[in-house]
Amino acid sequence: MARSEPRGRAAQLDATDPLRALRARFVLDDTVYLDGNSLGALPRDVPERLAEVVAREWGALRIRSWTEAGWWTAPERVGEAIAPLVGAAPGQVVVGDSTSVNLFKALVGAVRMADEERDEILVDAATFPTDGYIAASAARLTGRTLRPVTVPEIPAAAGPRTAAALVNHVDYRTGELFDLPAVTEALHAAGALAVWDLCHSAGALPVELDAAGVDLAVGCTYKYLNGGPGSPAFLYLRAEHQARFDSPLPGWNSHADPFAMDPSYAPADGPVRGRVGTPEILSLLALDAALGVWEGVDLRAVRAKSLALTDFFLACLERYVPGALARPVTPEEHARRGSQVSVHCENAAEVHALLVSRGVVGDFRPRNLLRFGFTPLYTTFADAERAAWELGRALDPAGEEAR
Ligand SMILES: *Cc1c(COP(=O)(O)O)cnc(C)c1O
Numbered sequence: 001m002a003r004s005e006p007r008g009r010a011a012q013l014d015a016t017d018p019l020r021a022l023r024a025r026f027v028l029d030d031t032v033y034l035d036g037n038s039l040g041a042l043p044r045d046v047p048e049r050l051a052e053v054v055a056r057e058w059g060a061l062r063i064r065s066w067t068e069a070g071w072w073t074a075p076e077r078v079g080e081a082i083a084p085l086v087g088a089a090p091g092q093v094v095v096g097d098s099t100s101v102n103l104f105k106a107l108v109g110a111v112r113m114a115d116e117e118r119d120e121i122l123v124d125a126a127t128f129p130t131d132g133y134i135a136a137s138a139a140r141l142t143g144r145t146l147r148p149v150t151v152p153e154i155p156a157a158a159g160p161r162t163a164a165a166l167v168n169h170v171d172y173r174t175g176e177l178f179d180l181p182a183v184t185e186a187l188h189a190a191g192a193l194a195v196w197d198l199c200h201s202a203g204a205l206p207v208e209l210d211a212a213g214v215d216l217a218v219g220c221t222y223k224y225l226n227g228g229p230g231s232p233a234f235l236y237l238r239a240e241h242q243a244r245f246d247s248p249l250p251g252w253n254s255h256a257d258p259f260a261m262d263p264s265y266a267p268a269d270g271p272v273r274g275r276v277g278t279p280e281i282l283s284l285l286a287l288d289a290a291l292g293v294w295e296g297v298d299l300r301a302v303r304a305k306s307l308a309l310t311d312f313f314l315a316c317l318e319r320y321v322p323g324a325l326a327r328p329v330t331p332e333e334h335a336r337r338g339s340q341v342s343v344h345c346e347n348a349a350e351v352h353a354l355l356v357s358r359g360v361v362g363d364f365r366p367r368n369l370l371r372f373g374f375t376p377l378y379t380t381f382a383d384a385e386r387a388a389w390e391l392g393r394a395l396d397p398a399g400e401e402a403r
Helices: 004-015 018-026 046-068 074-086 099-113 128-141 151-157 179-189 238-245 281-294 297-320 349-357 381-395 397-401
Strands: 092-093 120-124 143-150 163-169 193-197 214-218 232-237 324-329 342-345 364-365 371-373
Touching: 004 297, 046 281, 074 092, 074 214, 074 232, 074 281, 074 324, 074 349, 099 128, 099 163, 099 193, 099 214, 099 232, 120 128, 120 151, 128 281, 143 151, 143 238, 151 163, 163 179, 179 193, 232 238, 238 381, 297 324, 297 342, 297 381, 342 349, 349 364, 349 371, 349 381
Parallel strands: 120 143, 120 163, 163 193, 193 214
Antiparallel strands: 092 232, 214 232, 324 342, 342 371, 364 371
């Protein structure tokens, strides 16, 4: 195989990567794992911490752990660990429930803050299905009309009728990154609230929620934040809106005095107002331990490596994959690229299965889109090259000579 030239380049890039030491903090093997945008790899510190939580906090302390092990306040504490990763000052992030549930809280909460005559909700037309379903339900519940538009259309679409918009920071299919500050500013200029879905940006690139004036945001923790399967999502409630946030799911955990067992509801102050019921302690504390890998990590370095990885992968695709057989759909422009590269090809499901059997794990989305997620904390340039090479071999088995 004629792999020597770019392979030398991969080795050089890996050797000079300032984040290379972080890979050792994850449990990995010799498969090329490019699906951290769906389920992040396991950080090494998690199993031991989780075993301790089970044996000591649950097994021995039992009910006492709600206070003595800090279980009760864990949703806020873990929120504070996530806050700096999304550009949020303390006191605005809480963790609990799924992304879907938090999207519901955030969008209905936003619409309830808007004036009555604002009768329309905008939603990113290409959004992840759950976001679209929830936006439709939120519209019905609040008596508004849902209007799907593309993200670039939002500035023109937002107007005096717009209550709020639910927008994805990165498109989960194409990997396109949208201009969060500009779209937020356009929504505010129209008097509307901006609700952002950060599922594919939190932990992948710098997000500046406070600086951009974002109103509410929701993000997933089991993708680039490596919290583990089903780890609870986070909710950002901008400080200035907290007193007006009227949760559509007021539970006893968001009550000002939960243990008073008061039959009437009085919301707590602060991000606690975004809680609902008993937190999912085991997955929440797994996430807490997983977040340890971010200590001292500069998100600008993460972004720089992410772009270097995706640039290199795109170059390797050009080298190894005949252009007629596969076409990247992720924008070339850095300002419009998230941390994945999506490739359009025929029979993507079969190609994906073949790649997995050869040790390259990405994923695919209908129709005919292969997704390769680059998680800068543990993906190597050698991974990027091997994935492109195997894709070339899968699509064009006869072209071995050329490679
Ligand atoms: C991953 C993802 C979700 C997942 O929602 P869950 O409630 O955790 O299943 C939702 N929205 C987007 C945009 C996602 O990428």
